[in-house]
Amino acid sequence: MRPITMERVEQTRAEILETIKSPVLTHEQKVATMANKADSLMEVLDLPEGLDELLNESIDTKCICDLNEGHAPVRPRYIIPDYAKFMREGSEFLQLDPPKDLFEALNSLLIFYKHVPSVTNFPVYVGALDELLEPFINDVDEETAKKLLRLFLIHVDRTVLDSFSHANIGPKPTKAGRLLLEVEEDLEQAVPNLTMKYDAELTDDDFALQAIKTSLRSAKPSFANHKMFSSELGEDYVIASCYNGLKLGGGSYTLCRMILSNIAKRADSLKDFQEKQLPYVMDIMARYMDARIKFEVEESGFFQNNFLAKEGFIHQDRFTAMFGMVGLAECVNILMEKEGKSGRFGHDKEADELGVAIMEQINDFNEQHVNPYCSVTGGHFLLHAQVGLSDDREVSPGTRIPIGEEPEELFEHLKHCSLFHKYFPSGTGDIFPIDTTVHKNPEFLLDIIKGSFKDNLRYLSFYSSDSDVIRITGYLVKRSEIEKLRSGVAVLQDTTALGMGAADNCRIEERKVR
Numbered sequence: 001m002r003p004i005t006m007e008r009v010e011q012t013r014a015e016i017l018e019t020i021k022s023p024v025l026t027h028e029q030k031v032a033t034m035a036n037k038a039d040s041l042m043e044v045l046d047l048p049e050g051l052d053e054l055l056n057e058s059i060d061t062k063c064i065c066d067l068n069e070g071h072a073p074v075r076p077r078y079i080i081p082d083y084a085k086f087m088r089e090g091s092e093f094l095q096l097d098p099p100k101d102l103f104e105a106l107n108s109l110l111i112f113y114k115h116v117p118s119v120t121n122f123p124v125y126v127g128a129l130d131e132l133l134e135p136f137i138n139d140v141d142e143e144t145a146k147k148l149l150r151l152f153l154i155h156v157d158r159t160v161l162d163s164f165s166h167a168n169i170g171p172k173p174t175k176a177g178r179l180l181l182e183v184e185e186d187l188e189q190a191v192p193n194l195t196m197k198y199d200a201e202l203t204d205d206d207f208a209l210q211a212i213k214t215s216l217r218s219a220k221p222s223f224a225n226h227k228m229f230s231s232e233l234g235e236d237y238v239i240a241s242c243y244n245g246l247k248l249g250g251g252s253y254t255l256c257r258m259i260l261s262n263i264a265k266r267a268d269s270l271k272d273f274q275e276k277q278l279p280y281v282m283d284i285m286a287r288y289m290d291a292r293i294k295f296e297v298e299e300s301g302f303f304q305n306n307f308l309a310k311e312g313f314i315h316q317d318r319f320t321a322m323f324g325m326v327g328l329a330e331c332v333n334i335l336m337e338k339e340g341k342s343g344r345f346g347h348d349k350e351a352d353e354l355g356v357a358i359m360e361q362i363n364d365f366n367e368q369h370v371n372p373y374c375s376v377t378g379g380h381f382l383l384h385a386q387v388g389l390s391d392d393r394e395v396s397p398g399t400r401i402p403i404g405e406e407p408e409e410l411f412e413h414l415k416h417c418s419l420f421h422k423y424f425p426s427g428t429g430d431i432f433p434i435d436t437t438v439h440k441n442p443e444f445l446l447d448i449i450k451g452s453f454k455d456n457l458r459y460l461s462f463y464s465s466d467s468d469v470i471r472i473t474g475y476l477v478k479r480s481e482i483e484k485l486r487s488g489v490a491v492l493q494d495t496t497a498l499g500m501g502a503a504d505n506c507r508i509e510e511r512k513v514r
């Protein structure tokens with residue numbers, strides 16, 4: 001444990017006081033922010049030498065980012081409870097019996113959500129809602145069922161104040177899934193995020209088209225390649241948080257990310273990047289993640305004491321960790337320039353081949369690194385294309401082509417995506433604003449989904465170019481709420497501030513409309 005300097009303490013005190021006085025933070029947002037500030041003073045981990053110069057630098061030079069997890073992890077970053085077990089058995093700790101009808105099922109879920117922690121203090125996964133509710137959906141007539149679902153989703157939106165919260169539907173069509181989509185289309189809410197697991201052999205066209213119509217109104221659901229995810233993670237995978245593939249009853253201990261563009265800035269040449277700079281940063285980040293995981297499992301007491309583990313809703317041996325990265329496009333472009341070449345990522349064969357080579361090197365490193373507490377994924381981390389932060393500048397999420405440089409034709413863009421999606425079982429995705437005329441032809445988007453998934457794309461998101469709800473990177477925010485916050489009015493969900501930062505810094509409103 002490293003000693004905390006008085007300078008650091010005073011800085012944190014000043015930041016906490018600033019938080020207390022903020023006119024645009026709600027009470028809940030102030031409490032969460034202050035807790036994070038306090039946690040940053042605790043440095044209980046056995047940190048690898050060299051981490052400080054890579055982690056604690058400005059955003060334009062740092063090479064590793066811990067994504068606000070703090071230095072004394074009190075719980076895993078992402079927790080994926082087995083809600084189906086809860087519906088079957090109830091919970092002794094929560095003093096709830098198994099629900100017997102739709103009223104009780106929805107009420108029980110709302111109670112359970114308030115006791116599922118994460119890095120955001122809200123549940124990042126709220127269940128496969130169609131499967132959970134299908135056994136109860138015929139307890140009432142359809143009109144009453146839709147009213148109950150509407151009230152349930154409004155409750156989630158107003159109390160789970162973070163759009164990293166994520167629900168799943170599909171791949172098989174259900175009455176509950178259809179009603180959920182109809183209600184979501186009408187509500188146009190940012191929370192919860194939603195993914196349809198899509199498989200052309202299991203998901204009929206009517207169900208998929210309803211999902212597309214809903215996505216053009218509310219920016220959700222996104223579409224996950226069910227065959228691809230299940231072949232890598234098994235049938236019991238879920239999509240949580242932004243677009244993270246994780247195991248049901250498990251989750252992710254931690255997610256750290258490398259900022260590849262800043263690593264490229266450190267390199268004298270492509271050779272220096274490949275042989276020295278990238279291996280150095282990967283090694284330190286992996287050992288930093290190892291230290292975090294070791295503390296969570298061996299010292300924090302979470303898996304020994306939390307009711308989720310004690311009652312079997314989660315299991316420590318179903319957790320893994322996410323080895324993240326951003327800025328591949330800028331990294332490639334910087335290295336090409338250092339080699340005296342003009343080709344750019346997304347537009348040049350040599351540049352794209354360099355991007356693939358970098359991903360192969362990262363993948364090879366990850367396959368060699370072993371963590372004893374990640375047995376569910378063979379002792380290895382899962383690679384993750386991280387979506388970015390609101391203060392990122394000139395750093396594109398994951399392996400995406402920079403905004404403003406997208407290929408002219410959509411099929412060219414999708415072909416480029418297919419080069420990289422295969423590397424990321426724990427999540428990657430691309431986002432496409434869609435011209436309003438597509439409302440008249442949702443079959444157009446269904447054909448894109450079918451063709452893309454045959455070409456091994458993993459995850460696609462769409463929203464209408466005139467929609468109030470928009471997808472920022474992997475999460476959702478309402479344009480109207482961003483404008484409120486920008487004018488100095490407090491808003492309910494803390495992700496609105498992230499969305500405003502992304503709109504200001506990351507040009508998300510300038511994406512090419514398809």
